[in-house]
Amino acid sequence: MTDVKSSIKTAKSKSRTLTSLDTDAKNRALESMAQALEANKEKILRANAEDLRIAEEEGLSNVMLKRLKVTEDKIDVMVAGIRDVISLKDPVGETMSAMDLDDGLTLYQISCPIGMIGVIFESRPDVVPQIMSLCLKSGNGVVFKGGKEATNSNRALFDILTEAVDGLVPKEVFVMIETREDVNALLDLDEYIDLLIPRGSNEFVKFIQSNTRIPVLGHAAGICHVYVDSEADMDKAFKTALDSKVQYPAVCNAAETLLVHKDVAERFLPIIAKGYIDNDVEIRCDPESMRIIGGKEASDEDWDTEYNDYIISVKVVDSLADAVDFINSHGSHHTDMIVTENRKAAMVFANAVDSADVFINASTRFADGFRFGKGAEVGISTNKIHSRGPVGMEGLMIYKYVLIGDGHVVKDYVGKDAKQFKHTNVDSKLEMF
Amino acid sequence: MTDVKSSIKTAKSKSRTLTSLDTDAKNRALESMAQALEANKEKILRANAEDLRIAEEEGLSNVMLKRLKVTEDKIDVMVAGIRDVISLKDPVGETMSAMDLDDGLTLYQISCPIGMIGVIFESRPDVVPQIMSLCLKSGNGVVFKGGKEATNSNRALFDILTEAVDGLVPKEVFVMIETREDVNALLDLDEYIDLLIPRGSNEFVKFIQSNTRIPVLGHAAGICHVYVDSEADMDKAFKTALDSKVQYPAVCNAAETLLVHKDVAERFLPIIAKGYIDNDVEIRCDPESMRIIGGKEASDEDWDTEYNDYIISVKVVDSLADAVDFINSHGSHHTDMIVTENRKAAMVFANAVDSADVFINASTRFADGFRFGKGAEVGISTNKIHSRGPVGMEGLMIYKYVLIGDGHVVKDYVGKDAKQFKHTNVDSKLEMF
Numbered sequence: 001m002t003d004v005k006s007s008i009k010t011a012k013s014k015s016r017t018l019t020s021l022d023t024d025a026k027n028r029a030l031e032s033m034a035q036a037l038e039a040n041k042e043k044i045l046r047a048n049a050e051d052l053r054i055a056e057e058e059g060l061s062n063v064m065l066k067r068l069k070v071t072e073d074k075i076d077v078m079v080a081g082i083r084d085v086i087s088l089k090d091p092v093g094e095t096m097s098a099m100d101l102d103d104g105l106t107l108y109q110i111s112c113p114i115g116m117i118g119v120i121f122e123s124r125p126d127v128v129p130q131i132m133s134l135c136l137k138s139g140n141g142v143v144f145k146g147g148k149e150a151t152n153s154n155r156a157l158f159d160i161l162t163e164a165v166d167g168l169v170p171k172e173v174f175v176m177i178e179t180r181e182d183v184n185a186l187l188d189l190d191e192y193i194d195l196l197i198p199r200g201s202n203e204f205v206k207f208i209q210s211n212t213r214i215p216v217l218g219h220a221a222g223i224c225h226v227y228v229d230s231e232a233d234m235d236k237a238f239k240t241a242l243d244s245k246v247q248y249p250a251v252c253n254a255a256e257t258l259l260v261h262k263d264v265a266e267r268f269l270p271i272i273a274k275g276y277i278d279n280d281v282e283i284r285c286d287p288e289s290m291r292i293i294g295g296k297e298a299s300d301e302d303w304d305t306e307y308n309d310y311i312i313s314v315k316v317v318d319s320l321a322d323a324v325d326f327i328n329s330h331g332s333h334h335t336d337m338i339v340t341e342n343r344k345a346a347m348v349f350a351n352a353v354d355s356a357d358v359f360i361n362a363s364t365r366f367a368d369g370f371r372f373g374k375g376a377e378v379g380i381s382t383n384k385i386h387s388r389g390p391v392g393m394e395g396l397m398i399y400k401y402v403l404i405g406d407g408h409v410v411k412d413y414v415g416k417d418a419k420q421f422k423h424t425n426v427d428s429k430l431e432m433f
Numbered sequence: 434m435t436d437v438k439s440s441i442k443t444a445k446s447k448s449r450t451l452t453s454l455d456t457d458a459k460n461r462a463l464e465s466m467a468q469a470l471e472a473n474k475e476k477i478l479r480a481n482a483e484d485l486r487i488a489e490e491e492g493l494s495n496v497m498l499k500r501l502k503v504t505e506d507k508i509d510v511m512v513a514g515i516r517d518v519i520s521l522k523d524p525v526g527e528t529m530s531a532m533d534l535d536d537g538l539t540l541y542q543i544s545c546p547i548g549m550i551g552v553i554f555e556s557r558p559d560v561v562p563q564i565m566s567l568c569l570k571s572g573n574g575v576v577f578k579g580g581k582e583a584t585n586s587n588r589a590l591f592d593i594l595t596e597a598v599d600g601l602v603p604k605e606v607f608v609m610i611e612t613r614e615d616v617n618a619l620l621d622l623d624e625y626i627d628l629l630i631p632r633g634s635n636e637f638v639k640f641i642q643s644n645t646r647i648p649v650l651g652h653a654a655g656i657c658h659v660y661v662d663s664e665a666d667m668d669k670a671f672k673t674a675l676d677s678k679v680q681y682p683a684v685c686n687a688a689e690t691l692l693v694h695k696d697v698a699e700r701f702l703p704i705i706a707k708g709y710i711d712n713d714v715e716i717r718c719d720p721e722s723m724r725i726i727g728g729k730e731a732s733d734e735d736w737d738t739e740y741n742d743y744i745i746s747v748k749v750v751d752s753l754a755d756a757v758d759f760i761n762s763h764g765s766h767h768t769d770m771i772v773t774e775n776r777k778a779a780m781v782f783a784n785a786v787d788s789a790d791v792f793i794n795a796s797t798r799f800a801d802g803f804r805f806g807k808g809a810e811v812g813i814s815t816n817k818i819h820s821r822g823p824v825g826m827e828g829l830m831i832y833k834y835v836l837i838g839d840g841h842v843v844k845d846y847v848g849k850d851a852k853q854f855k856h857t858n859v860d861s862k863l864e865m866f
Contacts, residue, residue: 016761019784093784099806105795107805114817115787194817215648215818236840243842328449347865350835351452351526354548362538362838371846372540372834373532373856384547384627385648385819389834401805401822402783405795407669409676413804423806432780 004182005189007175008143012116012192014170015141019112021169022433023090026137029168033133034082036164037157041075047156048125055149063250067123068150078129084375085133091397092139093432100424102413105405108430113139114398115194118186120145120208122200125153131197132161132174134376138396141173143193145183147200187212195396197379202306217395219382221306221332222252224364227323227349229340230263234271236361237339241272243363244337246279250308252380253335253357253367257303258314259323260289265316269293281310288316303330320345324352331355333382335367335389356382356389402430437615438622440608441576445549445625448574448606452545455866456523459570462601466566467515469597470590474508480589481558488582496683500556501583511562517808518566524830525572526865533857535846538838541863546572547831548627551619553578553641555633558586564630565594565607567809571829574606576626578616580633620645628829630812635739650828652815654739654765655685657797660756660782662773663696667704669794670772674705676796677770679712683741685813686768686790686800690736690746692756693722698749702726714743721749736763753778757785764788766815768800768822789815789822835863 037044048070055068094111101107117140121127128144135142146154158176165171177186186193190213197217198208205220226244228237244255260268265288273293276283284298293314302313303326317323327336337359338349346360357367367390369377374392381387387395412419470477481503488498529542550573554560561577568575579587591609598604610619619626623646630650631641638653659677661670677688693701698721706726709716717731726747735746736759750756760769770792771782779793790800800823802810807825814820820828845852 013758013761016785016787020781101799101804101806105799110783209646213642215816217818233840239840239842240838243844247843247847328446346837348453350543350833351865352449354449355833357834357836359836360838362836362841363843365843366534366538366836366838366841367834371534371843371854373534373854383648384831385650386831388831398817398819398821400783400788401790401800403790403792403795403799404779405673405793405799407666407672408795408799409672410680410796410798410804411676414680421804421806432784 004177004185008116008186008189008192011141011143011173011175015113015116015173017170018139018141018173019092020433021139025168026090027086029136029165030082030086030133032164032168033129033161034079036160037075037079037082037129040160041072043160044070044075044153044156045072047152050152051150060149064123064149068125068153070125070153074126078126081130081376082133085137088137088375088393090137091393095429096399098426098428098430100422100426101403102408102419102422105403105408106426106428108402108404109399110402110430110432111397112400114396116141116143116192117396118143118145118193118196118214120183120186120196120198120200122147122204123150125150125157127199128154128157129161130376131378134378134393134396136165136169138393140396143175143177143186145177145186151178187214190214199379215386217381217383217387217391218379219252219332219334222254222334223257223304223306223330223332224253224255224334225257225259225327225331225336226255226364227259227317227327227336227338228261228264228268229320229338229342229345230261231342231345232261232264232268232339233341234264234268237268238271238275240337240339240361240363242275242279244365245276245281245312246310247363247365249310252306253364254308255364256305256307256313257330258312259317259326260314261320261323262288262316262318265289265292269314276312279310281312284311284313286315289314306332320348324349328354334380335359335364337362337364356380437610437618441549441619441622441625444574444576444606444608447603448546448549450603451572451574451606452525453866454572454602458601459523460519462569462598463515463519463566465597465601466562466594467512469593470508470512470515470562473593474505476593477503477508477586477589478505480585483585484583493582497556497582501558501586503558503586507559511559514563514809515566518570521570521808521826523570524826528862529832531859531861531863533855533859534836535841535852535855538836538841539859539861541835541837542832543835543863543865544830545833547829549574549576549625550829551576551578551626551629551647553616553619553629553631553633555580555637556583557632558583558590560632561587561590562594563809564811567811567826567829569598569602571826573829576608576610576619578610578619584611620647623647632812648819650814650816650820650824651812652685652765652767655687655767656690656737656739656763656765657686657688657767658690658692658760658764658769659688659797660692660750660760660769660771661694661697661701662753662771662775662778663694664775664778665694665697665701665772666774667697667701670701671704671708673770673772673794673796675708675712677798678709678714678745679743680796680798682743685739686797687741688745688797689738689740690748690763692748692750692759694753694756695721695749695751698722698725702747709745712743714745717744717746719748722747739765753781757782761785761787767813768792768797770795770797789813
């Protein structure tokens with residue numbers, strides 16, 4: 001415990017020096033990380049084989065085993081991911097705005113790293129190179145806590161990567177902790193850790209959110225809706241409603257509930273029901289949709305359930321307003337879509353649905369950092385502050401205000417004969433070196 | 434308790450309709466608020482007189498009484514504040530970025546209100562019109578909890594203002610709660626409240642931060658430093674070090690500690706000591722500064738204390754790096770300044786000091802929303818996510834992603850023959866109505 005605290009304290013302190021690193025230095029360290037992974041494939045695979053052996057002995061599920069397994073291909077993807085981060089623009093030290101408060105007194109808003117990021121994750125060892133490269137490029141320190149099942153893989157990756165950056169950047173800014181007790185210590189370290197990113201199951205994220213005062217970036221559930229409006233194009237409705245459910249049901253941006261306007265229910269429900277059934281999707285109906293297509297009745301619980309599976313709940317609604325209310329009450333504020341040809345209805349939906357992503361005539365499955373053009377994804381957030389929706393490297397940034405004067409004092413700007421502020425926006429950039 | 438929860442639940446639900454209000458409608462409601470305050474001065478002053486009478490009976494301190502007292506002039510300031518908010522640009526529905534993911538598939542990042550803001554404050558009834566006008570303009574609902582000592586004043590202001598907006602905007606989005614039990618209920622309502630803004634003493638803010646899972650915008654302490662570098666201009670150092678301490682010591686952006694580089698300590702300390710003594714400032718010294726200017730020795734505790742008073746702790750440091758380390762260890766990450774003519778030293782300081790505001794040759798007292806040109810101030814934040822430093826209306830905003838397609842599905846973008854994303858930034862704006 002004391003050890004963890006002191007290494008995180010050191011990491012936090014050293015992380016402040018990352019702000020001053022120039023882009024070339026960071027990119028050299030990143031390239032060294034990529035090369036080290038390539039040079040140490042054997043070592044990584046050996047460590048992973050040991051994790052897999054133990055996991056099989058302990059009867060881990062196939063899904064978990066699949067996530068845990070590292071292959072040569074997967075290492076190539078990790079390497080490509082690091083090189084992608086090299087190609088990303090350095091986000092540190094940008095002038096976001098500048099204003100002359102008065103002659104010779106200029107205020108700059110400068111982008112800077114958040115500081116120390118805590119990443120708590122399950123199974124997937126590829127989180128280590130991905131997050132470590134994003135943090136390095138954005139000037140953040142990071143403390144990792146992986147799942148017990150991946151201990152050997154994570155440790156091998158972490159050791160290879162930190163050794164690779166040694167001498168290029170201060171490697172003390174990267175910390176890995178391993179025991180359950182260490183996690184509890186971590187959650188208490190709001191003095192040193194500025195942001196937590198949990199990656200794992202809903203229960204896992206909820207546990208983290210409920211047990212720390214550190215801000216958490218993430219989402220606990222992904223209960224996404226498809227709403228087919230009275231003025232929907234039936235073909236677009238069919239394609240997007242199907243894609244949103246069956247393209248990959250196991251993830252947070254897959255649809256869980258289909259809402260259909262009563263005016264098109266008789267026409268649309270039989271068509272989409274056939275599409276779902278052809279794809280082995282179980283349909284759970286409200287009374288009105290059951291009247292039209294038959295099948296199984298949904299329970300109250302269904303409307304608040306993230307199936308992550310080939311199951312969908314279906315409901316007929318009386319109006320756009322009812323659809324919006326239903327989504328705001330039962331959704332998880334993640335991603336919800338409307339199918340309509342009516343622009344006004346689309347904008348009412350986009351304004352009124354209180355979700356990170358509101359889509360019009362496009363599958364919910366597009367809610368993803370890569371598809372959104374962000375390059376590497378830090379996570380998907382349903383928070384209402386800082387970052388929302390798919391979050392790229394920008395989610396690891398904040399800003400500071402740098403005010404440059406020439407001996408300016410506030411006394412001159414108060415009372416009788418007070419000098420007046422100019423508050424003129426200016427275009428100048430502050431070179432932070 | 435149940436009542437509070439249900440009125441806040443209603444407010445949250447109704448607050449979602451504020452996003453669709455056009456700017457004129459919001460400005461008409463704001464003007465109606467301004468006129469209602471002007472028309473009801475007597476009523477406000479009467480309610481305030483009652484609060485003052487009780488407060489005097491209960492022996493409230495003079496400082497508290499001063500904050501509590503409403504005068505006709507103060508009402509004029511409230512009215513002017515509301516009219517300032519009318520003149521602010523409507524922050525809702527702006528296109529922050531736009532990108533063509535592919536032909537006919539465009540992603541817009543649109544600014545939107547956070548949702549429901551909780552404001553917990555002590556003494557100053559002028560918080561009610563200030564925050565209510567900012568929230569209305571930015572499309573947020575708000576629940577107020579004021580101090581017991583201002584119950585009558587707050588209630589009078591709140592009733593006048595909500596009556597003034599009735600029929601123009603849904604008045605249910607504004608809620609005021611009054612009992613201690615209601616506060617505890619409020620802190621538990623993370624389901625409905627998206628952001629808390631506590632305004633009051635450090636202990637008060639710390640209490641709020643420690644007792645809720647709702648994100649808190651604010652700062653608990655303001656331990657600000659002035660560092661006089663070896664290449665400081667002595668005249669600028671004198672002026673800014675004095676202004677930072679004595680211009681108004683009772684506030685968070687006043688300096689508490691003066692650090693002086695050893696190379697200029699012998700020259701500078703006697704000058705500034707005279708300035709402080711002439712202004713009745715008590716000086717608490719480290720051994721080296723005591724050797725030079727004599728006086729009282731500082732205890733360990735002094736370096737971590739926000740005096741908010743005519744007291745300053747003084748320390749001689751060996752280097753710029755030592756000053757930076759000292760500030761990062763003992764400061765509150767609020768506002769810290771360097772006095773130097775050396776640009777490189779200034780930039781090292783600006784990069785390495787981990788504070789919301791880092792100032793060069795300008796008094797710490799400039800750290801303020803009005804002086805920063807933000808118009809109305811929501812608060813000053815030492816958070817590392819969302820908003821940092823003086824926060825204006827932008828601190829009440831977040832964004833959502835609106836994706837507009839034409840029946841686009843993810844299936845087409847995966848596997849063999851996958852369509853490629855274009856990810857082209859575009860200039861188009863989305864009209865949200």
